Amino acid sequence: MTSGTLAETPDVAGAFPRLGDDQIEALRRYGERRPTRAGDVLVREGERHRDFFVVLAGTVAIFEGYGTAEERLVKVHGPGRFLDELGLLTGQPSFVSAVVDTPGEVLAVPLPALRELVSRDPRLGDVILRAFICRREMLIGAVSGIRLIGSRFSPDTRRLREFAARNRLPHTWIDLDDDAGAEALLRHMSVTPTDTPVVILGNEQVLRNPTNAELAHIIGLPTRDPPESELDLVIVGAGPAGLAAAVYGASEGLTTVVLDAIGTGGQASTSARIENYLGFPAGISGAELADRAVIQAEKFGATITVPTAATGLEQRDGFHTVRIEDGTELRTRTVVIATGARYRRLDVPRLDEFEGTSVYYAATIVEARLCLRQPVVVVGGGNSAGQAAVYLAQHAAAVRLLIRHDDLGRDMSRYLVDQIERDPRVEVLRRAAVRELVGRDGQLEAVIAEDTHTGVRHTLDASLLFVFIGAQPCTGWLAGRLALDDHGYVHTGPAAAPAPPSDRQPDLLETSRPGVFAVGDVRSGSIKRVASAVGEGAMAVRLVHEHLARTGRSPGR
Numbered sequence: 001m002t003s004g005t006l007a008e009t010p011d012v013a014g015a016f017p018r019l020g021d022d023q024i025e026a027l028r029r030y031g032e033r034r035p036t037r038a039g040d041v042l043v044r045e046g047e048r049h050r051d052f053f054v055v056l057a058g059t060v061a062i063f064e065g066y067g068t069a070e071e072r073l074v075k076v077h078g079p080g081r082f083l084d085e086l087g088l089l090t091g092q093p094s095f096v097s098a099v100v101d102t103p104g105e106v107l108a109v110p111l112p113a114l115r116e117l118v119s120r121d122p123r124l125g126d127v128i129l130r131a132f133i134c135r136r137e138m139l140i141g142a143v144s145g146i147r148l149i150g151s152r153f154s155p156d157t158r159r160l161r162e163f164a165a166r167n168r169l170p171h172t173w174i175d176l177d178d179d180a181g182a183e184a185l186l187r188h189m190s191v192t193p194t195d196t197p198v199v200i201l202g203n204e205q206v207l208r209n210p211t212n213a214e215l216a217h218i219i220g221l222p223t224r225d226p227p228e229s230e231l232d233l234v235i236v237g238a239g240p241a242g243l244a245a246a247v248y249g250a251s252e253g254l255t256t257v258v259l260d261a262i263g264t265g266g267q268a269s270t271s272a273r274i275e276n277y278l279g280f281p282a283g284i285s286g287a288e289l290a291d292r293a294v295i296q297a298e299k300f301g302a303t304i305t306v307p308t309a310a311t312g313l314e315q316r317d318g319f320h321t322v323r324i325e326d327g328t329e330l331r332t333r334t335v336v337i338a339t340g341a342r343y344r345r346l347d348v349p350r351l352d353e354f355e356g357t358s359v360y361y362a363a364t365i366v367e368a369r370l371c372l373r374q375p376v377v378v379v380g381g382g383n384s385a386g387q388a389a390v391y392l393a394q395h396a397a398a399v400r401l402l403i404r405h406d407d408l409g410r411d412m413s414r415y416l417v418d419q420i421e422r423d424p425r426v427e428v429l430r431r432a433a434v435r436e437l438v439g440r441d442g443q444l445e446a447v448i449a450e451d452t453h454t455g456v457r458h459t460l461d462a463s464l465l466f467v468f469i470g471a472q473p474c475t476g477w478l479a480g481r482l483a484l485d486d487h488g489y490v491h492t493g494p495a496a497a498p499a500p501p502s503d504r505q506p507d508l509l510e511t512s513r514p515g516v517f518a519v520g521d522v523r524s525g526s527i528k529r530v531a532s533a534v535g536e537g538a539m540a541v542r543l544v545h546e547h548l549a550r551t552g553r554s555p556g557r
């Protein structure tokens with residue numbers, strides 16, 4: 001790096017706001033002013049515990065791979081700008097290094113003090129949080145962060161890629177079968193191809209085929225500590241319904257633990273933009289909604305742990321026991337089940353061959369960058385498919401949306417139908433069903449679709465296929481424990497026959513077991529919308545309080 005030669009770069013989409021004098025003055029009361037010299041490293045890549053820095057004078061450059069042959073300048077911050085991104089608030093290691101370019105002065109605010117300040121000044125807190133979320137999205141879109149090296153044909157590579165994507169971890173996937181430099185990089189790290197997939201953090205730390213839990217621990221995702229006593233509320237599932245229950249439960253004084261097998265946000269986190277959610281007229285991405293909810297729930301004291309899968313539900317000594325995949329158990333007074341549903345897979349030959357390389361079940365910024373100038377096919381007639389088609393059209397060469405019936409508005413919101421019909425980049429094929437996938441070496445080349453009325457088949461060029469054809473409830477761990485409907489969704493309210501010895505009619509969201517509630521997509525008869533899931537999560541906490549009062553168990557007793 002050559003000192004004093006880097007120009008400050010402009011703001012992008014609100015990611016780099018400049019703080020006003022009054023905002024800096026408010027931060028000064030919580031921080032320490034520090035003089036800086038050219039070359040000072042304020043934050044080092046991989047560093048977990050760090051301060052929040054505001055540039056008062058001079059400039060600070062942000063680098064990836066600082067000090068290595070792969071060093072890359074990301075950004076330059078001038079006076080009034082602040083450093084870091086979402087990982088500062090969530091306890092994750094830094095994915096970049098911050099190095100003083102021109103000497104000056106910075107304000108260093110310890111993280112606990114920052115949390116206190118933003119709780120007192122919501123406007124300043126929103127400026128910082130919004131910028132942090134935008135920066136995380138930019139890191140993901142820029143192919144930054146951890147490096148994952150593995151074969152596209154490896155199930156473990158697919159598992160780690162999905163985990164990184166669902167947890168919104170900035171990462172770069174290096175295909176062992178396609179990237180000429182992959183083996184050289186492995187040799188440099190003293191790793192053999194048989195050890196793959198591997199995850200490389202920073203410039204030195206190498207994980208050989210880690211489990212999701214091992215990667216979560218290293219990357220700083222929240223981990224679970226054994227509770228010291230009985231809990232008031234265990235929430236299984238961290239989608240919008242579960243996170244809403246966590247916010248309201250923790251904010252109302254309940255000792256609250258949230259478990260999720262994969263990551264926070266649920267299926268909503270795979271939506272590039274939700275435009276019909278109350279209070280966000282310009283729309284909000286599912287990832288941003290999830291990140292904001294997680295920070296909000298943790299602010300009130302909820303414990304959120306991923307990846308932690310629930311495997312069983314028992315009732316002992318008047319308590320509910322949630323069994324975890326590692327054999328440990330959580331004793332709790334009440335349970336909210338918010339495990340949602342998983343997308344269904346197409347019943348076509350060779351699907352396994354293309355999953356993870358050409359077939360996807362989410363349309364986020366991670367998948368969008370794979371679509372650049374490529375032909376894309378989206379299958380499905382609901383809102384998820386519509387949102388995917390609109391979003392991917394901004395990146396792909398062409399998007400074809402396949403629905404099995406004639407009416408695009410039958411299962412899709414009107415605002416999405418209007419957008420699709422106005423967008424010349426999206427072609428809708430009605431009465432269409434996928435019959436074959438064409439390609440080789442794991443790379444999709446075409447989709448053969450059949451007109452379900454005439455039987456005529458058409459070959460559609462497609463490098464990627466996105467599937468949104470409904471979902472299956474995640475209730476396998478509840479078999480025989482609660483009343484389920486014919487499709488496996490959880491019965492609640494009048495439809496849930498109470499389990500002996502209780503003869504009380506279950507509350508609206510209560511299952512067949514008193515004190516166990518179901519919310520969101522996993523609940524039989526639920527409305528499959530983010531807003532309704534959030535509402536049910538909040539309502540469930542009210543019913544939890546009523547159950548505790550009815551059974552004579554106040555929170556914490």
